[in-house]
Amino acid sequence: MPQSGNGDSGRLRRYTVQEGLNPEQRFEHWRVWYGSAVETPMRLEKAVNKTPVSFNPSAINLAGPGFSLIEMHNAPALGAWAPNPDAADLRLAYFRKAPGLTLTLNGVPEPVSPGSVRFIDTSLGGSFDAPEGFHALQLNIDRSSLRVSEAQLRSLLRLPDLAKHPIVGTFVVPALMSWKRPGIDRAAAGTADIFRSVMATLVGSLLETPVSDELQKPAIGRAVKKYLEASYDDPDLDVAMVAERFNLSRRSLFYFFENEELRLGERIRALRTRRALELLLQADAQKITYSEIAASCGFTNMQSMRRAVKEFTGMNVREIHRSESDVRVALQQLRESLNP
Structure with missing residues (x-):
C-alpha cells in the first residue's frame, strides 16, 4: 500500500x-x-x-x-x-x-x-x-x-x-469520505493534522489511553463542522445539542473552536444565514414567504432571520433584490468563512 x-x-x-x-x-x-x-x-x-x-x-x-x-x-x-x-x-x-x-x-x-x-x-x-x-x-x-x-x-x-465503534462513525468515516475537496494537495499539512488527529482519537479510545485535547482538536473540529452542515436547519440545534452529540462538555466544545474565525454559535447562525440568502436571491423567492424561508433554514422566527441577514449583509431583507450584486459578494464571503 x-x-x-x-x-x-x-x-x-x-x-x-x-x-x-x-x-x-x-x-x-x-x-x-x-x-x-x-x-x-x-x-x-x-x-x-x-x-x-x-x-x-x-x-x-x-x-x-x-x-x-x-x-x-x-x-x-x-x-x-x-x-x-x-x-x-x-x-x-x-x-x-x-x-x-x-x-x-x-x-x-x-x-x-x-x-x-x-x-x-x-x-x-x-x-x-x-x-x-x-x-x-x-x-x-x-x-x-x-x-x-x-x-x-x-x-x-x-x-x-x-x-460500529462510535468514533469510527463520528470521526473516521466522515473524514475519509470528505477528503477529495479542491486544493487538498496544496493544504497537505492541515490534512495531515486532521487524519493524524482522527487516528489518534480512535487509537486512544481503543487502547484506553489518554489523548491530549490539542491532538484531538483537528478531528473534533472537523467532525463538528460536518455535523453542523448537515443539521443547521433543525431549529433546536444549539451548543448544548452539539455537546451531547459528541459527548463533550460545553467548555471542551468551546475550546475546540476558540481559534476559529467563527465560534460555534456563530457558525450555526452563519450556516442558517447562508441558506436564507441563497433562497432570498432565487428568482422565484417571492413565491415563498419570509416566514417559510426562516423556518426552512432553522431560524426560530422571522425576526431572527431578519437580524442575521442585516448583520451579515448590512441590508434589510426587503433590500436584497435591489442590491443583488452586493449581496452575492457578501454571500461568497460567508461561504468562504464556512469552509471546513
Whole structure:
C-alpha cells in the first residue's frame, strides 16, 4: 500500500486503466501499476468469476507529511503480499463495497462485509480474494507520530470489524469520505493534522489511553463542522445539542473552536444565514414567504432571520433584490468563512 509521504506539500495522483485495451491487456495494465505503486510488493492474479464482471479499476492517492491515503476501486482479482518488516505505518482500511471479499491476515481468512473497518499490518504477509472487486479507502499514518508500541499494534490488529465503534462513525468515516475537496494537495499539512488527529482519537479510545485535547482538536473540529452542515436547519440545534452529540462538555466544545474565525454559535447562525440568502436571491423567492424561508433554514422566527441577514449583509431583507450584486459578494464571503 502507499507509504506515508514526506515534505510540506501533498502529492495527488490518479490512476485509471487506459481506454481501447482488450480484457487481457486491461488486467496486465492494472497488475503492472499495482505492483509498482504499493510499498509492499503485491502479486495480482485473475479472480475466478462465476459471472463475468467488468474490469474497470481506478485509484486516487494523496501523500503528504507523515501520512498517505488511497481510495481504490479494485477490479476482480486475487492479491497477495509478502511480509515487509520495514513497514512503519499504522494502516486503517474502510471497505465501502466488498461483495464476496475475503481478507487473510495472520494466516486466517475472514469474509469482509461492506462497511467494514479494519487495521492492517503489512509487516506480515497476507492476501485478498475479491471475485467482484471492492471499493476501499486506506489511511496510513506514521506510527511513531502516534507513539504506538509494537505490543499496542498487535492489540489493534487483533480487533474485529470496527464499523460500529462510535468514533469510527463520528470521526473516521466522515473524514475519509470528505477528503477529495479542491486544493487538498496544496493544504497537505492541515490534512495531515486532521487524519493524524482522527487516528489518534480512535487509537486512544481503543487502547484506553489518554489523548491530549490539542491532538484531538483537528478531528473534533472537523467532525463538528460536518455535523453542523448537515443539521443547521433543525431549529433546536444549539451548543448544548452539539455537546451531547459528541459527548463533550460545553467548555471542551468551546475550546475546540476558540481559534476559529467563527465560534460555534456563530457558525450555526452563519450556516442558517447562508441558506436564507441563497433562497432570498432565487428568482422565484417571492413565491415563498419570509416566514417559510426562516423556518426552512432553522431560524426560530422571522425576526431572527431578519437580524442575521442585516448583520451579515448590512441590508434589510426587503433590500436584497435591489442590491443583488452586493449581496452575492457578501454571500461568497460567508461561504468562504464556512469552509471546513
